[in-house]
Amino acid sequence: MNRWLVLSLAILCIIIIAVIVFSENSNQSPNTPNISDSPDRIVSMAPNLTEILFALGLEEKIVGVTTYSDYPPAAAEKPKMGTFWQPNIEAVVAAEPDMVITLTFQQQKNLAKRLKRINCDVLTVGIEKVSELFSAIESIGTATKTKIKADALVLDIKNKINDFSAKLPAGDKIRVLWVIQKEPLRVAGTDTFVNELITLAGGRNAIGNTIHQYPPIGTEELYSCAPDVIIEPAEEEQPLHIQQENALKYWSKFKNVPAVKKERIYVIDPGPVSRLGPRMPDAVRSIAECLRPELFKKND
């Protein structure tokens, strides 16, 4: 019995020694040529990051995007690198990027180490809130040497929002329920970027603070929160007007909800509102068009 343990321990020791020896070697990159000052080959690992890069005029330098990077349309033409959740590392490396831009995730440090071997830097930003969007754009601007454009973009977005707020009437905010799923009923809570958009558009979330980010709610809560407007982001497949009809039909059974009584159910284009990016002003606008159609005509 003891012999076996000794044998396996010996093997384990050999392996551990190999580990130490190997790790000394693997930390050295093959060679270190000078990295050019501004990155020439950029890979974007999330759809909103792709939008930011395009907005900063970096279209030519993008060599890879994720599968869901569909805006602007030119982005869909770029080589695909998998999804944010399941990135195809081989494809990323094969694209020979010198900069990869990604959102924060658990194993980012490991990915960064691997990419360092091919002299590629990794920039990680978090974009969960509107304020984070601005600082993310600035970081990306700095990293890609497009600081001037980045500051301009941020300013542009802020101005548009401010112009907007100026047009909003003072007084009670309109109660909005943002429905992301109907069966079971799930809505956006107060701890989401959608909530910020709603506030900027002159509304307030009908749901109060919840422990869930996207709480499932029951009919009781639906009635008690009494939304004036119900907004649903559309799903990809069917045309918008058909979805609008179906939505009206679905909600008609909740007769005493104020939004249903006044038939203020809106299905909107999901593009700008599904991700926090440079199209944020458009997102806010599309929400405002639902809340105050009399103020914000579609052609404004």
Add this chain to the structure above:
Amino acid sequence: MSIIEINNLSFAYEKSTVLSDLSFKVRQGSFLAIAGPNGAGKSTLLNLLCAVLKLDSGLINIDKQPIESYSTEALAKKIAVVRQEFVPVFGFNVIEMVLMARTPYYGRMGFQTKTDTQIVKNALKATDTEEFASRQLSQISGGERQRVFIARALAQDTPILLLDEPTSFLDLRHQVRVYDLLKKMQLEKGKTIVAITHDINLAAQYCDEVLLLSQDTDYHTGPAADVLSPENLEKVFSVKGFYGLVGKENFFLPLGKFAKDSSEKTS
């Protein structure tokens, strides 16, 4: 020389005492039968003797050393056990099953040597089980399986053999063959045989000594002629029947109320 020595052994399951203050010796190279009604503690005693159960109080010495001082591997080279029940297994065939008894003797890599395979072959031959050596255990009859387990105990090559009703599923021919085999092991190889049996007549013919347990913690030990007397049998088994002599040994046929010759009861 007593190869098994039991002093003041007591054992109880939960609240019911099965054995109390039991003392007896088993001479090396003798053939002991353990008899008694159901629940008297025969299987319990067997399990205590092979260290599957731990005794509550008292002493068991195997080959002059306390049973607790043996490691399981060392004890396996002293005592081999043949049980009644068969636990379903994943699919070994007969010869593999018998070979498993040689595990305590395997080399460092865990494989058998030529000696091991020869011992196994001899054991199969002795128990008349060679012909289905390659068959699955589930494909042979209950009686054939019992003989396979006896072969396995023989292959374990121990000085002591404990058997729990070794002939319970066997036909007459094989009952006799098994007892002949056990007796041969005793006489030719000097093995010590301890067998629990319900067949007191065969026990009388083959065993040197008998341990008769009863349902209270009383017991009798001694040669078969003394222990398997009419008085003891009636007291312990609460049964009457016909007593006779076969040569020098007792013979007893239990007769119930509706037996054909119930009038022939001698006690």
Add this chain to the structure above:
Amino acid sequence: MTKELLTPKKLGTRIVSTLLVLMLTMFLCSMIGTEDVSLNAVFAEQTADKINIDYEIFVHIRLPRIILAAAIGAALACSGVILQALLRNPLADPYILGISSGAGLGAVIAILAGLSWDLWWGSPIAVFAFAGALATVWLVWGIGTLTGRSHITGLLLAGVVVNAFFSAVIMFLTSIARSKQIQMTIFWLMGNLNMAAMENYNVIWITIGTVVAGVIVLFYIGPQLNLLSLGTEDARTMGVNIARIQLIAFAVAALITAVAVSLSGLIGFVGLIVPHGVRLVFGPDHRQLIPISAITGAIFLVIADTLARIVVAPAQLPVGVITALVGGPFFLFLLVKYTRKVSWTGK
């Protein structure tokens, strides 16, 4: 009749041949991927100022992933053999005694805590999952032994209860998590080698070393495991120190499973069906079952992971999906073909 018995020579030949199949499989699978990599390019001269991308992809991305798949497959399959032997239950898999929910709980806690560190012993999820797995196993073993020594039913029940309870906790935590964290949890629970291959090389080496050492230790107790399958009473009277063998077998199996699961998440099917497949073809002798199941498990997972990488390219499937879809029908085929050779019960 002794021709059928297992000998060192027979076993050695079988092990070497399956190892060769493993090597071949690993080589072939390393040639497959979404990017075209040519071997010539990989071994071309490393010039001073150009990085060899084929080399980078082949040696630093594909190879670690394939080697890790082999190690994890081996660990899961071998562990499945052990658990089936210890619990004497053909439906046992490596996760049955709490490892799955323990590792899952560890992983979810790491995800919710949003930890990110750069230690040589692994990413936060891996470390927490490993700790969670071992802690749960220890808990289940403790509860099981409370019900009596060598009490298999107690162990099984403790495992079921702990699994159920921790799964409920995982469900609750997932329901209140932020949407990004939910996604991460789901992908981890499905079993995934994508991010595992990104771990530090130290971690990969330790994994391989632990699995190899574990399989060797388990191989050495093969004869005792054979005896254990006869029931604890018979095993004891034939020389097995039941408590010691159970502890060693369980501890080593739990260790290699925890190591595997902490990297890859919960890959199912491998630990359940590879042992049965190997048993159907080669028989129930553990001296053979243990090494050959390990190697077969490695082959199986390497192939499954390769399929996961290319089937819906450029997207990647979680490898757990492939193991289930491929493993089920294959096992059915084996069962039908070989079922006459082997019987499950004694009667």
